[in-house]
Amino acid sequence: MSAATPQEQVHQWAGMFDTLSASYDQSGVPFFTTIAQGLVERLAPRPGERAADLGAGRGAATFPLAEAVGPEGRVDALDVAPGMVRLTSEAVAARGLDHVRVLHGDASDPSLPPASYDVVASSLVLFFLPQPEDALPRWLDLLDEGGRLGVATFRPWSGTWKAIEDLFAEYDHDTGRPATTSMPDVYATDEGVEGLLRDAGAADVRTDALRVAVPFDDVEQWRVWSLGTAMRGLWMRAPEEKHEEILARVADLLDADRGPDGRSRLHVDIRYTLGRRA
Template sequence: MKSAQAADMSARVAALFNRVADTYDAVGVPWFGPIAERLVAELEPRPGERALDLGTGRGAALWPLAAAVGPTGHVTAIDLAEQMIAATHVDAAALGLDTVTLLVADASNPGLAQEFDLAVALLVLFFLPDPASALRAWRGLLVPGCRLGVSTFGPRDAAWESVDAVFTPYLPKQLLDARTSGTRGPFATDAGVEGLLTNAGFAHTRTTHISQPAHFDDVDQWHRWSMSHGQRSHWLAVPEPARADVLALAAERLEAARDPLGGFTLTQRVRFTVGTRPALSRHSSERRALV
């Protein structure tokens, strides 16, 4: 059973992502898609496999998973935000996908009965009240010998650090997400994230990275993008009379990221951590069969 604090955090996350469901990943800035495609590729899904997408959002990982497992496979996608699931269900129907199941469920403890061949969590783990507990729950959903992949944030370039710092004076502790507070705790290093998986019972953990650029045509597009996903909570933490000043300061700092295309490019290092649920030993398998 969730503590009151954890339940409150989950409710706040759900409310935030319900609010951004219509604009999420839809303002002309490729971001979640390229990260999701790399995460899925790290797990090498095969035709016929059963995949689980934990915190699907608007389906950035769902679509490449469905393509990879093909018509003989299946993808179950869950999200805590009802509006995210509703909007993604419309998208799946428009694509004619009948190998996808979309459910409103909490990634902290999905409560699913079936087992899966692989699972992905795209930029989800650091939003959860108890990441270690969630990883143990995810391990239990995998067939022994099968794999989990999670993506988390590494360092940003100096310009991005400077731009995001415009919010810091206004943010209460609970809004300091992994990119804001990523110098502390397990999400600060590869070893820290791998340790979370290892302590939850995963084996053969490994980490790879990409440097993911985000290009903005102008300040207005950066503003719309920052309002279209989790960072919207940062804007809401700024008192309304101060928001114009915060935007002006962000525009000033974005100049450090001006690129040859005439817009701005910020770069984020993204970490992909993969682990495997250990296969049952022969002795364990025989004992299980006798029970």
């Protein structure tokens, strides 16, 4: 992975997410939507405002943004994976959202008009960019004076989530595909991500956090959900003949973490880093 050029890395992720696009965020388990809604709430878009959603996926942030700005506003949603762009465009058309455009492009250097947005949102995307320090000043440039930027990233894994990541690491073999859920060190701390935004020139940088409890009835529901997330990459890097064994071990981990309602809950800590264009 590290030997690949930034352009090659973007291309690899585009391919990975393109493969994933049909199943991405379609398992019915509340996850991406919860996280993206939290981001949109913190950016507080108002009716009539102009918003950009960078790395839009299947629209987890796009749709709440579209609702908040209303038909008097507009939303430009950008993604590098053609499948995401196609499927989200179809969903936008099906909902009759004429004020939303879904565009294909690389968020590292978005070809969107500068100083044209009140809000730039990006949920669970920054850590996929090979050079976030180059991308973030460009994202700020998209904003009008005083416009708000918000990015959602993961805080380090903990508890059962971390145990599952560690379990997959035992089976990891190099397929030439990116190891999807490992993240550069800068994402280990809130200060690291705040520093990225400050160095890019953002003002009033701050962090807010949300602990999300992702509920699962059983390991099969977890399996389907995991295949519709970037965790699919972990499955792809584990030998096929080991998949049953992995599933049995994950079932044990989930069983050990059941709530009073009998459902398992995977906890993940989301970091919202917020700032504005000075």
